[in-house]
Amino acid sequence: xxxxxxxxxxxxxxxxxxxxxxxxxxxxxxxxxxxxxxxxxxxxxxxxxxxxxxxxxxxxxxxxxxxxxxxxxxxxxxxxxxxxxxxxxxxxxxxxxxxxxxxxxxxxxxxxxxxxxxxxxxxxxxxxxxxxxxxxxxxxxxxxxxxxxxxxxxxxxxxxxxxxxxxxxxxxxxxxxxxxxxxxxxxxxxxxxxxxx
Amino acid sequence: xxxxxxxxxxxxxxxxxxxxxxxxxxxxxxxxxxxxxxxxxxxxxxxxxxxxxxxxxxxxxxxxxxxxxxxxxxxxxxxxxxxxxxxxxxxxxxxxxxxxxxxxxxxxxxxxxxxxxxxxxxxxxxxxxxxxxxxxxxxxxxxxxxxxxxxxxxxxxxxxxxxxxxxxxxxxxxxxxxxxxxxxxxxxxxxxxxxxxxxxxxxxxxxxxxxxxxxxxxxxxxxxxxxxxxxxxxxxxxxx
Ligand SMILES: [Zn+2]
Numbered sequence: 123x124x125x126x127x128x129x130x131x132x133x134x135x136x137x138x139x140x141x142x143x144x145x146x147x148x149x150x151x152x153x154x155x156x157x158x159x160x161x162x163x164x165x166x167x168x169x170x171x172x173x174x175x176x177x178x179x180x181x182x183x184x185x186x187x188x189x190x191x192x193x194x195x196x197x198x199x200x201x202x203x204x205x206x207x208x209x210x211x212x213x214x215x216x217x218x219x220x221x222x223x224x225x226x227x228x229x230x231x232x233x234x235x236x237x238x239x240x241x242x243x244x245x246x247x248x249x250x251x252x253x254x255x256x257x258x259x260x261x262x263x264x265x266x267x268x269x270x271x272x273x274x275x276x277x278x279x280x281x282x283x284x285x286x287x288x289x290x291x292x293x294x295x296x297x298x299x300x301x302x303x304x305x306x307x308x309x310x311x312x313x314x315x316x317x318x319x
Numbered sequence: 320x321x322x323x324x325x326x327x328x329x330x331x332x333x334x335x336x337x338x339x340x341x342x343x344x345x346x347x348x349x350x351x352x353x354x355x356x357x358x359x360x361x362x363x364x365x366x367x368x369x370x371x372x373x374x375x376x377x378x379x380x381x382x383x384x385x386x387x388x389x390x391x392x393x394x395x396x397x398x399x400x401x402x403x404x405x406x407x408x409x410x411x412x413x414x415x416x417x418x419x420x421x422x423x424x425x426x427x428x429x430x431x432x433x434x435x436x437x438x439x440x441x442x443x444x445x446x447x448x449x450x451x452x453x454x455x456x457x458x459x460x461x462x463x464x465x466x467x468x469x470x471x472x473x474x475x476x477x478x479x480x481x482x483x484x485x486x487x488x489x490x491x492x493x494x495x496x497x498x499x500x501x502x503x504x505x506x507x508x509x510x511x512x513x514x515x516x517x518x519x520x521x522x523x524x525x526x527x528x529x530x531x532x533x534x535x536x537x538x539x540x541x542x543x544x545x546x547x548x549x550x551x552x553x554x555x556x557x558x559x
Contacts, residue, residue, distance in 0.1 A: 139339065140339060140340030142339075234545075234546035239546065239553065240553050240554075240557075268402055269373070272409065275404075275408055276554055276557075279554070279557070305369055
């Protein structure tokens with residue numbers, strides 16, 4: 123190997139999603155050639171993030187503090203708990219400004235073949251919320267497919283003995299969506315779940 | 320160069336995982352090529368994306384040889400199978416795990432493919448999924464060449480008697496256990512015969528056959544753990 127630090131840098135870049143060997147090399151050269159300040163800042167920030175960002179002890183989303191700002195917000199409704207797969211899903215729902223309850227982030231869904239089970243998804247912690255908090259409604263905000271169904275079923279059964287109402291996101295015609303291009307499943311669901319006009 | 324293209328092969332998706340930013344690696348079980356893995360490039364935006372889900376009969380086309388096979392298209396293969404629901408979702412994981420652990424990649428098994436397809440249908444149609452799973456296990460072992468002996472004593476060749484107890488020796492068969500001092504893990508002849516006739520009636524019979532099959536399946540898994548089984552046990556604990 124001719125230049126090992128340079129090679130290490132290129133290899134390190136490859137860990138980013140969507141970055142292959144070519145892009146990794148391009149980014150590394152760009153940073154060294156044109157933007158050493160930016161690179162320094164990135165290195166520092168990355169380090170800070172790795173050191174200081176953990177998971178909220180209450181909802182499992184990414185957080186720098188023991189509890190995240192949403193869990194600490196006392197104006198939010200403790201009775202509604204929205205279940206999502208990822209922290210990115212929390213941000214998506216937050217950006218709509220239409221939900222004022224709290225979240226629980228599973229960081230995935232049940233997938234036995236990948237070794238992802240209840241322990242990996244924090245079901246214990248979730249059940250603690252059922253026991254100790256005043257959750258009245260559990261909202262499943264999952265991608266709609268057969269693979270998240272076992273997760274929905276498992277948690278629903280778990281919530282039964284706490285008499286919690288269970289809801290899931292409505293499915294139907296997207297705003298601006300053309301009925302002609304909707305798949306059959308979605309269209310059938312939209313017809314069955316139609317609302318008053 | 321000979322780059323082979325396979326068109327519209329009957330298949331089921333067993334599992335898929337993210338690969339790079341917008342692609343996926345898809346493990347499929349095909350009728351004529353056994354279990355193989357495909358790379359689905361840009362699958363997040365592909366027209367076939369809503370077909371990427373397990374338990375549905377599909378026609379899958381791909382190209383390439385060796386380990387780097389590229390997915391070209393997925394279409395529906397006839398009528399869809401109704402979605403598994405409730406505890407049957409765990410059965411789906413279970414039969415997929417058995418297929419993954421007990422068949423080898425690239426080993427064609429058209430007969431096991433048929434069995435898999437029928438089992439999925441039976442799971443959605445029949446209430447008692449335990450029976451469906453036991454029969455799946457029995458036929459799967461048969462087709463893998465590990466068929467069980469259920470109608471005669473493996474030592475003496477004599478017909479199994481309903482009221483006699485047997486000890487099932489793996490890779491051998493049931494052996495008369497009348498003279499055994501240990502009485503654990505014995506199975507009543509009547510249950511072996513019932514299983515031979517696909518007639519699993521009654522809790523005691525079901526429990527006995529389940530225990531027998533678990534022992535035999537575990538033997539062929541050779542130390543591999545079934546995560547679906549662990550998941551189901553955890554589920555039973557919290558749902559009761
Ligand atoms: Zn939180």
